Amino acid sequence: MRIKFTNLYKLAPNKKKLFNSIKKNIVGSKFIGxxxxxxxxxxxxxxxxxxxxxxxxxxxxALEIAIQSLDLPKNSEIIVPVNTWISTAEAVVTNSMKVVFCDINLDDYTINIEDLKKKITKKTKCIIPVHLYGNPADMFKIKKIAKEKKIKIIEDCAQAHGSKIHNKHVGTFGDIGTFSFFPGKNIGAFGDAGCIITNNKKIYNYCRRISNHGALNKYDHKHSGRNSRMDVFNATVLIEKIKKYKIVIKKRNLIAKYYNDSLKKNKSIELFKLKDKHTYSYHQYVIRVNKKYRDKLINFLKKNKIDTMIHYPYMLNELSFFKYKKRFKNSNQLGKKILSLPVSEEHTKKEINYVTNTINSFFQKNIEEEIRNIN
Ligand SMILES: Cc1ncc(COP(=O)(O)O)c(C=O)c1O
Known part of the structure; x- marks a missing residue:
């Protein structure tokens, strides 16, 4: 059996209707706005x-514009979790602010509250919690800290479409939420797209201006900005995908449950620890194994025609150009231990069973071999 990590073509809903709508945009010359x-x-x-x-x-x-819209003093410090896609930290650098990395939790891989408290200084003006893999960060605690210290919050929800805490969508706890609709995301476009969300009208209008050459309406430039627009084709795809998204979340949760049930007895694997009243979107299903076994496991799965990925093989502090020498307790060498398994809504129960059986047989073989070596 061949298990692809994901099949983006299969994920496009109502293809006939969707392709017709795209054609209609072309015929009607509707491209932008x-x-x-x-x-x-x-x-x-x-x-x-x-x-x-x-x-x-x-x-x-979305992240860059969100940071810019907060009008923070020059050289402000912005706290970013160390395990995230590079954009979260890059957007801080592009805004000429200082990135301060923070450790993450090993049970859900989101920002670690104890380390966060230690990282706050007088210069800290913003925290960017990332709801990594679709796991909601602890927004209640982060909000409390931010309120006490008068720090702004931008939630990076690039991987968390549909993730909620107490039925409230992530991205709506802080001042601003940012999303990516990169094709591989749970709600993915046919190219690049993203968005910013907020309940603050001033931030909203400022973000609109920044993303449209400083203008809200044609020729109404109040300051300089940039060109960052979502095109009509991607919007068309996203509208259709959002309409079908409830089913996607349901399927991803079912797949995650199959994984949990089949892997939880395997003592060599650490799974996510799920929290009460959290809704998980399972952008990634990530397991953690001893680094002695991780790459061997990847090769074993590859031999059995199962795709896997690593999100991410390095922690951002390990990238030399960030010049961040400090090590972190939880995330130290995490990139050598984590492994993302296929969790796309197109996968069947049979396929996921094949993945879990293959993983369990790998550990069975390795443990037996170790016992033999001891004897
Ligand atoms: C956590 C996180 N933040 C930001 C981004 C950036 O999104 P984009 O690729 O649409 O620029 C991504 C995309 O991979 C991401 O995963």
């Missing part, structure tokens, strides 16, 4: 239950 973009904003507003949505060109732009 207009009613379809407005429809996307309205549908996304309802989906996350927020007042304002700013569509942009990608999730990195």
């Amino acid at each position: 207009g009613d379809i973009i407005k429809e996307f904003c309205n549908i996304f507003k309802k989906f996350v239950k927020v007042k304002y949505v700013v569509p942009v060109a990608n999730g990195t732009d």
